[in-house]
Amino acid sequence: MATAYNRKKQPELVRRTLLDCAAKLALEQGLAAVTVQAVSHAAGVTKGALFHHFPSKQALVEGVVADLIAQLDADIDAAMAKDPRPYGRYTRAYVDITLHDPMITEGGQWAALHISILAEPTLRRMVSDWFAERLHRHRDTDGDADLEFVRLAADGAWIAYLVREKPTDPVPELGALRARLIAMTLAEPKPASGGDRG
C-alpha cells in the first residue's frame, strides 16, 4: 500500500489538492457532500493529514471560498484593465465575468456552488464583505443607479439559468443578454437618476 506516506512530502501541494478537491466536491455534489473524510479521500490522504493542514472543517471550506473570491477578483481586475472607458468599467467587467459562458453553462455548477455559499451565513458574509469593498472602491465610476440596475440583472440572470429545467442545454439567449447589459453601461451618465423612464 503505497500511500502518501512513502512518496515525497509536498505539503503545499497537498494543501492545494485538499482545497481543490473540496471545491470539486461542492461543485459536483453540493456543499453537503463536503465532509472531511470525502475531501481527504479524494485528495488521496487521510483525515489526519487534513486536520494537520486545516484546524477545522470550517477553516477548510472558508479557504475554498476565499480562493473562489480571489479568482473572481482577479478575473474582474483583468477585464477592467482592458477597458479604456472609466464610466461603468467595474459593472462591465462584472457582467462580462459572471455571465461568461463556461461560468454558467457547465451544468450550472458554478451557479450551484455560488448558491451553496450564499446559503451558509458565515460564507455569505465573506462574499458580502468582498462585494461591499469592491463596490465602495468603484463608487465614483459605478455608483450610478443605472449601473446598479445592470448588475442586479446580471445576478438575476445566472440565478435564472440555475433554475432552468435542463441545466445542460446551450443557453442561446445568454450572449444577447450580456450584450444588452453591456450596452446599457455605455450610456452617458445622467445628472439625476430616478424612476422616470418608460
Add this chain to the structure above:
Amino acid sequence: MATAYNRKKQPELVRRTLLDCAAKLALEQGLAAVTVQAVSHAAGVTKGALFHHFPSKQALVEGVVADLIAQLDADIDAAMAKDPRPYGRYTRAYVDITLHDPMITEGGQWAALHISILAEPTLRRMVSDWFAERLHRHRDTDGDADLEFVRLAADGAWIAYLVREKPTDPVPELGALRARLIAMTLAEPKPASGGDRG
C-alpha cells in the same frame, strides 16, 4: 406530564404545526437546522409522531416547499386579478410580490430561505418546475424579452439584498427599484426585441 399523548388527537393541526415549525426553523437558522428532532420538539411532539405524519424527512421538507410555492402562486394570482392590463401582467405581479417590502426586509429571512431551497437540487427542481409552468402559462402576455429582463432584475434584486452586510437596515431604494421595474413593464410591446437600446 401531559404531552400530546393524552390530549385530544388533532392530526391535521399537528401536521400543520410540523410544517410551520420546519419552515420557521429554516427561516431563522437555515436549512441545516431543520432536523427531525428539532422540528418535532418545536412542534411539541416526538420524532415518532413526525414520522407518523411524514414518511421521511425529505417528504417533510418537500411539504414545506410545496406550501411556500402554493403561497407564492396564490399571491401572484391575487395580484394579477387586480391588473386590468394584459401585457406584462404576470411580470408585474411577479415583481410586485417578490419585491414586496416585508418579503425582503424581515431580516432577509425570506430570501435566505429561498436560497436554501435553491441550494438543494431536489427542492430546486420543484421551484424550477413551478417557474416553467407559470411562465409557459403566460407566454402570450409575458414572453417578451423585455419582460424577461425585468423579471431577471427582480430576481437579482432580492438576492442582492440578501448579500447586503447589515440585513436589518431599511432598504430605501427598494421602492424606487420596484417602481422602475413596474414602469418598464408598461412600455408598449415592440415588434422585435433585440439589444438595440442605449
Add this chain to the structure above:
DNA sequence: TGAAAGATACCGTTGGGTAGGTATCTTTGA
C-alpha cells in the same frame, strides 16, 4: 536529531429511521 507530514485508531454526538408499545378516535352490530 527533531520538527514537520502523514497514518491509525479511537471517541462523543447527532443524524435519520425503525419497532413496538399505549392512548384516543371511529365504526359497527346486537
Add this chain to the structure above:
DNA sequence: TCAAAGATACCTACCCAACGGTATCTTTCA
C-alpha cells in the same frame, strides 16, 4: 345505546451509520 373491534394518533426506546475531532504513533526531511 353502547361496548367491543379495528383504525388512527402518538410515544418510548432503540439502532447504526456518519459526522467532526483528538490522541498518538510512524515516516520523512532538513
